[in-house]
Amino acid sequence: MLVTKHQNTINNAVKANHERTFYSQYPEHPKAYGEEAHAKGVQSYQQLLGKPFKQLLQTGETGWSGEEVSPYTQEVLGVSYPIFAVSDLLSKAAEAGKSWGKLPVAERAGALTETLERIKDYFFDIANATMHTTGQSFMMSFQASGPHANDRALEAIATGYHELQRYPPHLEWEKPMGKISIRLYKTFKPIPKGIGVVIGCSTFPVWNTLPGVYADLIAGNPVIIKPHPKAVLPIAIAVSAIQQALRDNGYDPHICQLAADSSDHLITKELCEHPDVKLIDYTGGSAFGNYIESLPGKTVFTEKAGVNSVILDSVKELGPVIENLAFSVSLYSGQMCTAPQNFFIPENGINTANGHVPFNEVVQQLKDAVVGLVNHPKMGAGTLGAIQNDQTLTRAKEARHLGGKVILEGGPVTNEEFNKARICSPTILEVSSADTAIYEKELFGPVILIIKTRDTDHSVQLAKQMAVKYGAITCAAYSTDKQTKDKIEEEMNSVFTPVSFNLTGFIWVNQHAAFSDFHVTGGNPAGNASFTNQEFIVKRFVWVGNRELAE
């Protein structure tokens, strides 16, 4: 029944996945959800504060824990979450998975699309929760944790719907053998691999979590979500919506469980190392990501750290380019895995349609644009958001000591609504191309490095070297020369890094659109998985074919 209800949505999503033209099931503008929605969301969010979160349909907790602090108010949220024994989570997942894994794929797709519709009812609650755990602006919180996350989830459902129905469920096979023929009945079944664990991060607790969750679920696997202890509420609301929709439609809500823990007793390793856990999705730092990837007998999907480059070669008009880049680096204070960090600029400067611009002038314009943006009374605070945690804040504040020449020193910015917001505006450093020790690391947060190179070939060589050694999720390049663009594309693509050329206006390199842009290629050290290519789905189940002699 839910299949029928959502067949059109699923069909559209499958088509969009293949055609990769613009598609979105969930409008990204808050106003699309009614005039009342925003205010009601604030209210619902506030009603959650200072209380145990009892909306989950999971019982048997061994205690309650919560340690979230708003990056905007510095106040504890006071929400506590039920803590479960790992063995309890796993046995409930295994039990619930038995029937879930046997459902026809189309039925699972219908049920899962219904859960997305239920999450939609909580978009504004989730947005406020995201804002006050991650430090994202309201708008980013809304879009990333709401419609964009749901679109990515639907993308995974649709990819699974297609892949798991690739082969006929049963058929008769007849082999001619001269005078006789051999006839076999054959069946083909996509058998789920087993229990999945999805490990969330503190900056995008919903967006980075839902793709793995829905990929596991559409392939028939029960899933356990282990959120970052500092960013639980947004995904807790989403999981409670999923569980309610499942229960209301007769499915066991334990196919999708929340496994909150606390900083002083993390359960991630215990969960991941358990032999019953077969699938792991992870977003976070490289050290832990490498540990996850090294676990034997697990199918693992990671998004780790990367060093994203900007290659400036030549432009038509410098102003709009610099504006675009200033916004890209300032947006959510560089706490996006897609944010540019390393700007490679030739020492001789760059050509524009209006003449040559020397290196120092390009740097000056970037500095001015960043300063102008962050101090803009209407734009500044909203663009920067707040810094999620103290480590990132410290890194930002100390950035001026990293080495090189300090072009812009980060510092306090006023947020009129939240005067205690944890903010540090971007620091810009200029370094030489020999200073690899400085620019070969991901400096998560508002730190921009300008690397003076011999020429664009040198820029490309260094950007490529960074991607192959330390990973890269994006590369922004600016050139008006076809041959140069081809070279940049070929070189960066050869290290599995996508290139965005000549972006100006209302599109930024940070943005990856569901149903069209693959998020992370999976081919360099920034991660081994990609939202959502075929591999992201087909590694979660196993094709098994049975045969029987036809009578």
Added chain:
Amino acid sequence: MLVTKHQNTINNAVKANHERTFYSQYPEHPKAYGEEAHAKGVQSYQQLLGKPFKQLLQTGETGWSGEEVSPYTQEVLGVSYPIFAVSDLLSKAAEAGKSWGKLPVAERAGALTETLERIKDYFFDIANATMHTTGQSFMMSFQASGPHANDRALEAIATGYHELQRYPPHLEWEKPMGKISIRLYKTFKPIPKGIGVVIGCSTFPVWNTLPGVYADLIAGNPVIIKPHPKAVLPIAIAVSAIQQALRDNGYDPHICQLAADSSDHLITKELCEHPDVKLIDYTGGSAFGNYIESLPGKTVFTEKAGVNSVILDSVKELGPVIENLAFSVSLYSGQMCTAPQNFFIPENGINTANGHVPFNEVVQQLKDAVVGLVNHPKMGAGTLGAIQNDQTLTRAKEARHLGGKVILEGGPVTNEEFNKARICSPTILEVSSADTAIYEKELFGPVILIIKTRDTDHSVQLAKQMAVKYGAITCAAYSTDKQTKDKIEEEMNSVFTPVSFNLTGFIWVNQHAAFSDFHVTGGNPAGNASFTNQEFIVKRFVWVGNRELAE
């Protein structure tokens, strides 16, 4: 041009891959290739003996080596192969890979299909070479290394043709933003992962090698084939055919190189551990396979050892079942990875349409059938073939000491054509279900274990346990009861083992048909890969998407 020539073949293969009904591009019967072909093949093969193999289009060898001995004649073949430095192989692969990886997928598919047509011209040479390196009968040598291997290769080409063209190579993306819209040009490219190495085995040197070779090549990767030093000639002939077809059509033959080595200086580890090698396909023992799987930074496809089960529950008529099984276990003396080894039979015997048959009677009938087959003057020698190597021969000869009750002791069988053929007929042992130490190992070769169980549930439980712990590629089950069949299927499928039910007549559990049966599921310790599901292809390349602001 080659695309046009072979478009029909490729389209048919893509369709067959999806529909999984019977399909074959290369007829499996030798007579389909003309009356002269057989005799000419023997001649061509004999002309290769006792000489350096100079048909490869590779130069710069550091020496020559060859150590093959015919399992039929015990004579050395005397063929020597050029030995190349690993660094030389890799630099030539990298160089050749540059242009190959940039060709349109359709062009690669056309060129590769042409190489299969060239291999076809050597089917009979390859058959003789296979016979005298592996010990397979002529018929199996012809089919497995000829048409069946080519069909599997075409299956990989077709899967790649489909997967790599899944997304549009370029498109315009337009996102409506109220009064304006954002327009981007996007391109999607399947970027090859890098150099592939395919490690061959001594029993199926072509059949187990070509799928990985063609999967690497269709995805744009150059490939290096490291054959087993005791079974080089069959694949050397195939590689020389591939190289000639490539050269004749203007492609660099170094995209597919042969890397022969010698037992006293194996290069497998040096090749596999080299950082430039990104893809490894392996067929062989579990210990080395586990090492291959543990190599960091490699995408690995393995087929290792497994313990295949037969579950006997109930049958219509026992005779045809026993005959079918006797043939399955005797075929190529159990040296097929798909051959059954462990027979689980309930202690109370089994039901048939003609009444109950006690356990001992079932065992007796199996013994009689095996004895009848191996001593059959026309069938025996051809079914058994010869034993590939001394270790397998020793294992077969010593099998009677493994423990349990000796039902049938293996021994010499006369091959009238080759009186020195290395043969040992099957040994049958009866063991108790508690004797796991005996039956939990793959006993590669002509050894059959009959395990007396409490009942069919017990049989299923033990067969499942073997599959999950030690891997399984096949399971043959016999039951006339729907509920029992469902249970066997569900339990064995849950450990990613396919089940073949009630096979009698001219179809055996050992056989996996290209375009229909997946070979190995990839889900249990018998191997992590499957000929040819989506995963076998999509892990060999990376989707990279580029964007540019539309003017």
